[in-house]
Structures are given as C-alpha cells and as structure tokens.
Amino acid sequence: MRDAHHDLRTVTLHNGVRMPTLAFGTAFGDWVGATAFQGFLPEQAWRAVDLALDNGYRAFDCAHAYGTERMVGTLLGQRFASGALTREAVFITTKLAHPAAPPHLNVSHKRTWDADRVEDIAQRVRDDMVDSLDDLGLGYVDLLLVHWPGSFSAPPGGDPEVSRRARATIWRAFCALADKGAARAIGVSNFTIDHLRQLITDVPEPAYRPAVNQVEIHPYCRDPELEAFCRAQGIVVTAYAPFASGAFELLRDPVLVAIAGRHGKSPGQVVLRWHLQRGRTALPKTSRAERMVENQAIHDFVLDAEEIRAIDALGAGVARRTCPDPYTIV
Template sequence: MHDNGSDLRTITLHNGVAMPSLAFGCAFGDWVGRTAFQGFLPEQAWRAISLALDNGYRAFDGARVYGTERILGTLLGQRFASGELSREELFITTKLAHPAAPPHINISHRRTWDADKVEDIAQKVRDDMVDTLDDLGLGYVDLLLMHWPGSFSENTTGDPDFPRKARATIWRTFCELADKGAARAIGVSNFTIGHLRQLMEDVPESERRPTVNQVEIHPYCRDPQLETFCREQGIVVTAYAPFASGAFDLLRNPTLTAIAERHGKTTGQVVLRWHVQSGRTALPKTSKAARMAENRDIFDFALSDEEIQATDSLGTGEARRTCPDPSLVA
C-alpha cells in the first residue's frame, strides 16, 4: 500500500535528521550528449538558484564536481546578511569522491579523482570537504554523499579488492567528518545492492550504515530490488534525474498525461507525486520560476494505487539511463 494520506513534505533519516522530500538540484550543463558542449555550466546557477530561493526552496542538492557551490554559498550569504534566511532553515547536500570523467567531457580534473591515482584517499576527502565548506561559506552540510562507488576506468593497482577497500576508506573518513559535526548525516550515491552490502560488512557499526542512497530513478529507469533492499536497511532512496533530465520525451508519455488530466495537474507534478508517494525523495531542477512553483505544489492531491502501478509499469523493460550504469563500477 502506498502512503497517499500524509503530507510527505519531509522524511526522517535513520539517524533522526529530517530531510525535505524535494530539493533543488544544482548541476547545470550537459554531460549526456544533447549539445555540442559537454560539461558543467555553473554560470546558469546564479539566476536559477536565486529564483529557487524566491520560490521557497530551502533544500539544495550540490556536489564538489558541479562547480556551483561558491555560487550557492554567495547567494545564501546575501540572504543571511539581510536577515531573510537563517542556516537552520536550510538543508544542504554535497557529494565528494567523483571519479575522473571521460576525456571528452569538460569537467575539472581538480574536482574529480580516481582512488587508485591518489596517494592518501582519506586526506584527499578531508581536503575536498574543507574546500567545499569554504565555497559554501558554511560550517557544516546537512547531508554528505559519496558521489560514485568507484572509477569509470579500470583499476590499475593489481589488487582486485582495491575499489572495495577505497570505498571503506572514504566511508570511514565520512564517519570522522560526521563525528566532528561537518555533516549531520552521511550517505552514498549510485550504489548497487552489492556496493551497499560490502560497505556495511566493512564498516559494520549499525549507526554508520548510509542514511541515503541517491540514484537515477524516473518512470523509465527503476530498480525495485535496490529500493526494497534500501527500505529493509532503513536507507532513504533519493531520485536524481526524476524527469529523466528531459530525455526520452518522458513528460509526454500518454499514461502520465492521462493521469495528470484526471487530477488537473501537470505531468511533471504527477511524476514528483509518484516519487514521494513511493517513499522516495526527489531532486527536480528547472530554470523557470513557474515550473519551480509547480514542482513544489504536489502535496494537495494523491495518486491511487492503480495510478502508482501504471507509472511503475512504464519502467519494466531495460532501464533507460541519462547517466552511467552504477552496476558497471567494480
């Protein structure tokens, strides 16, 4: 049975931290080949994040690799200075340990790294965290995620267990950062069941299992087994690319448009309602103020079990992804 009666505006992580069910995504640019330029375009964040703040967003999902943390930090600082906002009203997520990107993508090599090319993994994570907090102008983040479980390229160390050991090292460093108060909660991103099982075996303390696993989920890209596993472990699933980043004509799907018409809502609102009603949190991103307001206006209607199932059934074939497949990461 899907929860369609409660407000669903927040979800409580297993360590007791309340996390908003919708956060504004702070990655801008194109890294999936839709335009000639491939890489991040942080300059687009200035206007978009300003509009998001104006439209009531208080949760922002960023990452070291996006190049937008200084922009977010500056815009938040202006509102701290005016008294319009306080730190306690915000929920800020960042992600560290993004592997080196393919050479054709214009992403800074200083913001990405492969664990097998780093002398001291733990120190690299600590240094990146200092840089991230400096850019944000904050003393702590609300959620810190390991961006990917490992490298997109082959492990060069000769040790087949190296990727697993590297994940455990990064995770123990995250635990240390959380102990110091640099992060209120810690989690992972793009982890499979296998990655999660290994991590929980290697760092077995119960309170140290990830609070969140952020993965690509939309009606054309689902992993029910992963979601079931996470639910059993008390790990909240966050959907990035909740609309498939505009790919595959998802928002014109006739099943979704019919549901939207029945509720007097947009297709995007139906997709976001499907996410939160299914127990996930989601990261909608748009540069249009009207769409930002629309995306937050999903708490005054509920999908029926039949509508949830009809949406679920759109993703029963092979997953259509806009980002790399995490199952290919060792």
C-alpha cells in the first residue's frame, strides 16, 4: 500500500506526465440491464459534464465509442472561450479501438470495429483519432488508450495470432501518434497479463511501454495479480466502474457502510479512498452535483490497514463484473 500521507491527488506516469488520480467518467447509458434500453445515452453528458466542470473536475475519461466527446469538447470550448479554463488546466483521456459491441447493446457500428476484420488497422486508428480530436476540439489528448484488447465474439471466434498482431499494429499506430504529440501518454484498457506480456514482447522499446491499464475494479471485482504485474512494469492501474456502475447494491454493503460510519464519510467516499490508497486512480461518474462534490472530498481521512483488508476481502472469489470479462478475449 502507498504511504497514506503521500499526495494522492496525482500520479506520475513512466514518461513523466502527471495524471490526476480522479477523472470524471463520461460513459452515459445502461449496459448492466437496469432499463429496457441498453446502450449509450450521450445526451445525458450535456448536463453532467457541465456540472462536473462547475464542481471542479478537471480530468475527464472519454472514449470514441461513448459518443460524448462532442459534449465534452463543446463544454470545454465554452470555458476556453470565456477564459475560465486553459488547455493546460485539464487532463483529457480518450480511447479508440472498441470492438463491435455485444448484440444486446445499441452502439453505432461507426464507433466500434473488430480489429481482425479491419484491413488497414493503422489507418482506421488514425481516422478515428482525427474524429475524436475534432469532436473534442483539441489538438492533442493527455492520454490515449486502446479501449479493448480484441473482439467480444471469442471464444470460439477469433484467431489468437490475428488478435495479437492487431493489438501490436494498433499499438504501433498509437506510438506514432504519441511521437507526433497527438497524445502526451498512451496506454491500454481491459488488458490481462497475457495481453500485456505479448504487447511488451512485440513492441519492446521501454519508451513505448503502456503508461496505464484501465480495468474494471471495485470491491466486488478485483485482480491483485494483474495489479502486481502492472506495478512491476511501471504501468499505472486505473479503476473503471469504481462503484460497479451502480449495480449489485455495492454501496449498501454492510462492510462499507460500517467503515463509512466510523469516518463520518459515505460508502462512495470510502470506496474511492480505498482505490487511491491501493495505488490506483479511479473514474467516478455521477449525474448529481452533490455527489460530484462528495466524490472529490476524500483527502481528509485515511483508511487503516485493517479497513483496507476488509474491503479487499469483499472481492474474494469470482469477480462480479459490469462489463465483458477481458479473460475471454484472445
């Protein structure tokens, strides 16, 4: 565990870029089956991202597939225009290379693709990057991530060798974008140890090591082995769906409620503090202004080792995921 007194507001990536430990999530919609419509609802971003900016968020986790880069770009642009914000004051992440979505999800085929079906993968990455930057109204992003390691259709579809070559090709295209300054740092998302090992073998230059691996982690879904591997490789781990996307009644878990009561904090604040003290960064998302404030007010208390262990223990056994299992992707 990191020293609890260590500054937990930023982390330094292996290339020296400083990244805020909390970024506002910009994936709106339902993919956990809580409503009849399952897919992205980008219209919800207008109000939420506006409120998040008003409430002090300066880091945003975007993706080409979410359909919300235009909203983030427009709302940032208004503040750039008024002089309220400068480009350097914000940290913008986006992700490319989202595979075709599972059939029940309504996601545009123009925003998703399977690498094994794309003839010129590098060109597709460059084209999507232009679209993302256009929508964001930015010349560069602070962090660019490979959204998923491969197609959701495997197994049994998908050839492991083709998937591996596709990942390396996407990654080389990312390295070229970083070299040109279009991304200050590059990383991956939903990569397992095997995916990372292959990538590091295929693109061995230390400067091109992924800076970040963004994966699903919350108290009901942990992967200590993957985290240890990333730490050993100098790869920062970011927890997506840090509250399990509102599923599983996570924030009503009696263990979290009890710890929260002891500190006079909310279960959400305890979960975010746990992520940060475990050395991760996290991407909380909320539509409510009061929770935007609450989710940032996590620097005035410290969880002790026993509390950290008690929260860790909630995730023992089979991971309860809100997104597809990356271990099923070849």
